[in-house]
Amino acid sequence: MASTGKTSDKTPLLEISGLKTIFPTDDGIVHAVNDVSFSIARGQTVGVVGESGCGKSITGLSMLQLVPSPGRIEAGEILFYRSTDDEPLDIAQVSPKSELMRQIRGNEIAIIFQEPMTSLNPVYTVGDQIAEAIVLHQQVDKKTARERAIEMIARVGIPAPAQRVDEYPHQLSGGMRQRIMIAMALCCSPTLLIADEPTTALDVTIQAQVLGLMQELQAEMGMAIMLITHDLGVIADLADEVVVMYSGRVVERGSVDDIFYNPLHPYTQGLLRSIPVLGRTPQKTLPSIPGTVPHPLALPAGCSFGPRCPERMPECNQMPELLSINSKTENDGHPVRCWLHTDSEG
Amino acid sequence: MTKLLEVNDLRKYFPIQKGIFQRTIGYVKAVDGISFDVQRGETLGLVGESGCGKTTAGRCLLRLIPPTSGSFIFGEEQVDLAKLSQQELRPFRKRIQMIFQDPHASLNPRMTVGDIVGEPMRVNKTETGSALQDKIVELLESVGLRSQDTRRYPHAFSGGQRQRIGIARALALQPELIVADEPVSALDVSVQAQILNLLAELREKFQLSYIFIAHDLSVVEHISDRVAVMYLGKIVEISDAETLYQSPKHPYTEALISAVPLPDPSEQRKREHIRLEGDVPDPSQPPAGCYFHPRCRYATDICKQETPELRQVAEGVQVACHHSDTLDLQGV
Numbered sequence: 289m290a291s292t293g294k295t296s297d298k299t300p301l302l303e304i305s306g307l308k309t310i311f312p313t314d315d316g317i318v319h320a321v322n323d324v325s326f327s328i329a330r331g332q333t334v335g336v337v338g339e340s341g342c343g344k345s346i347t348g349l350s351m352l353q354l355v356p357s358p359g360r361i362e363a364g365e366i367l368f369y370r371s372t373d374d375e376p377l378d379i380a381q382v383s384p385k386s387e388l389m390r391q392i393r394g395n396e397i398a399i400i401f402q403e404p405m406t407s408l409n410p411v412y413t414v415g416d417q418i419a420e421a422i423v424l425h426q427q428v429d430k431k432t433a434r435e436r437a438i439e440m441i442a443r444v445g446i447p448a449p450a451q452r453v454d455e456y457p458h459q460l461s462g463g464m465r466q467r468i469m470i471a472m473a474l475c476c477s478p479t480l481l482i483a484d485e486p487t488t489a490l491d492v493t494i495q496a497q498v499l500g501l502m503q504e505l506q507a508e509m510g511m512a513i514m515l516i517t518h519d520l521g522v523i524a525d526l527a528d529e530v531v532v533m534y535s536g537r538v539v540e541r542g543s544v545d546d547i548f549y550n551p552l553h554p555y556t557q558g559l560l561r562s563i564p565v566l567g568r569t570p571q572k573t574l575p576s577i578p579g580t581v582p583h584p585l586a587l588p589a590g591c592s593f594g595p596r597c598p599e600r601m602p603e604c605n606q607m608p609e610l611l612s613i614n615s616k617t618e619n620d621g622h623p624v625r626c627w628l629h630t631d632s633e634g
Numbered sequence: 635m636t637k638l639l640e641v642n643d644l645r646k647y648f649p650i651q652k653g654i655f656q657r658t659i660g661y662v663k664a665v666d667g668i669s670f671d672v673q674r675g676e677t678l679g680l681v682g683e684s685g686c687g688k689t690t691a692g693r694c695l696l697r698l699i700p701p702t703s704g705s706f707i708f709g710e711e712q713v714d715l716a717k718l719s720q721q722e723l724r725p726f727r728k729r730i731q732m733i734f735q736d737p738h739a740s741l742n743p744r745m746t747v748g749d750i751v752g753e754p755m756r757v758n759k760t761e762t763g764s765a766l767q768d769k770i771v772e773l774l775e776s777v778g779l780r781s782q783d784t785r786r787y788p789h790a791f792s793g794g795q796r797q798r799i800g801i802a803r804a805l806a807l808q809p810e811l812i813v814a815d816e817p818v819s820a821l822d823v824s825v826q827a828q829i830l831n832l833l834a835e836l837r838e839k840f841q842l843s844y845i846f847i848a849h850d851l852s853v854v855e856h857i858s859d860r861v862a863v864m865y866l867g868k869i870v871e872i873s874d875a876e877t878l879y880q881s882p883k884h885p886y887t888e889a890l891i892s893a894v895p896l897p898d899p900s901e902q903r904k905r906e907h908i909r910l911e912g913d914v915p916d917p918s919q920p921p922a923g924c925y926f927h928p929r930c931r932y933a934t935d936i937c938k939q940e941t942p943e944l945r946q947v948a949e950g951v952q953v954a955c956h957h958s959d960t961l962d963l964q965g966v
């Protein structure tokens with residue numbers, strides 16, 4: 289059950305602050321992730337929402353030091369609390385190829401991708417692929433790993449796991465492949481699962497199954513989930529906290545109820561208004577956001593959303609800070625990056 | 635309203651061939667006897683999950699692939715398009731156009747936007763010379779692009795703008811019916827609304843009829859007057875949009891509606907979720923009786939043996955379920 293103020297009574301698992309991930313290209317530097325800060329508490333689900341190119345996937349990859357070359361993390365901290373009493377580890381400082389990073393990847397932080405067909409290896413059986421992670425991270429022999437793989441396949445709700453374990457990815461349907469991905473991600477009981485558009489390639493009825501499965505497994509195993517998606521329905525279904533991104537920056541952050549019932553940023557408001565909602569008396573015209581997402585190499589001066597914003601004012605030529613309306617700090621419950629909400633004292 | 639298109643018992647079977655002699659060992663019944671009609675000025679939504687045959691049905695209607703059987707009675711002339719030869723079909727091709735899903739794959743990257751939009755008119759010799767150029771500009775402006783865009787190439791445009799180019803091309807021959815196959819599913823949320831609005835606006839302006847094929851139920855609800863739900867090559871329910879979403883009559887429709895997560899957290903917490911078990915069955919080996927029975931929570935013995943026919947249960951509401959009279963199903 290999602291409720292407001294959940295963050296405060298939970299211990300933090302991961303704190304990202306001022307994260308910048310850049311891609312140097314021949315035409316200039318793309319700031320894919322630009323000064324992104326948010327935190328994830330243990331057992332919590334944080335939804336990261338935004339359109340294509342907003343940097344939500346690169347944020348997820350940065351957390352695992354998996355940013356594809358030539359991209360790199362340029363600044364910021366990714367503090368990961370590996371256990372409740374230890375000092376946190378700054379993942380941004382860990383080398384991508386180090387032994388330490390390998391221990392974390394797949395073992396403590398796992399990721400599932402959008403397209404289950406391309407993320408599974410077609411020439412290995414699914415059992416081998418799940419067992420690989422188990423052998424790598426837990427000191428067990430192949431036989432035990434295989435047994436655990438069968439156990440995991442059963443746990444993600446695939447019938448006849450003892451047969452399925454020896455099948456190849458092409459023998460499974462899209463929904464089952466995504467279940468296998470989930471099994472693979474969860475076989476080492478990670479404390480954080482990054483789910484990057486986990487259901488976008490699936491049909492709605494299969495999506496409902498997979499989302500339900502993720503919720504069940506979260507309740508059972510207690511991992512935190514960072515859910516990256518463009519689908520506001522999926523966010524409303526699963527997330528406790530929501531981070532809204534636009535052009536590499538966080539524009540608004542808050543509890544799921546804050547974001548859906550009291551959106552502050554004109555982009556969040558526009559996004560929520562522009563989606564057709566099932567069963568709401570269909571309007572003749574959807575209130576759409578004019579224009580398109582700016583090109584990352586040709587960002588407008590000041591607020592990136594400025595040119596599309598219905599509330600545009602002179603201040604928008606400068607980039608606003610991500611500030612909370614009441615406390616004027618970033619760490620309060622519902623910060624927003626907009627000049628409309630920074631003017632109480634002038 | 636007058637009837638523009640009447641589809642009767644459309645079937646498309648793809649043979650499964652095996653061995654060196656390519657012997658046919660079975661059929662995938664992609665579209666298995668569907669019937670519906672489209673009124674002039676109406677939008678009919680065709681919704682279903684992947685593999686249900688909605689795209690195949692759309693392609694058959696345009697004769698992009700030959701249907702196995704069935705008839706499509708089109709226009710005032712009441713011509714059966716399924717029976718015409720390619721030659722006889724040509725004048726009708728102008729009157730039915732298509733908008734494709736992927737705006738990146740459906741535009742030729744080597745042609746300028748002006749050439750892309752002008753091509754149908756050049757091929758059909760409806761406009762020439764400066765009249766053609768004027769018409770291209772007019773079309774681009776009607777979809778929200780600018781006249782100077784004619785000389786640019788598709789790669790210079792964003793996904794939403796490319797979809798506008800595809801729409802301008804579809805409008806070039808002043809069609810009466812447009813088959814739109816997932817026209818917004820490749821677009822970003824904020825752009826999707828723009829294209830939906832554009833399609834609605836163009837429908838009014840040019841008195842178009844649409845067959846709108848999509849998997850997204852909320853998008854279909856928004857744009858459609860009537861909706862047909864397909865499952866494994868068959869229509870399981872067809873009725874006007876509001877009735878279908880408020881009081882579905884087929885258990886599959888109910889499950890589909892329930893599976894859509896609403897962008898409203900407290901509503902979403904309150905809703906009862908119906909989770910369908912399993913996957914869509916293999917269309918080359920559909921289950922006996924009602925195709926939906928293995929996943930249906932209301933299934934009884936009759937569902938395993940007899941295939942329910944699509945029958946009228948109320949004015950404008952047709953459903954293919956043995957139990958539709960007794961079931962009280964949940965809408966949105």
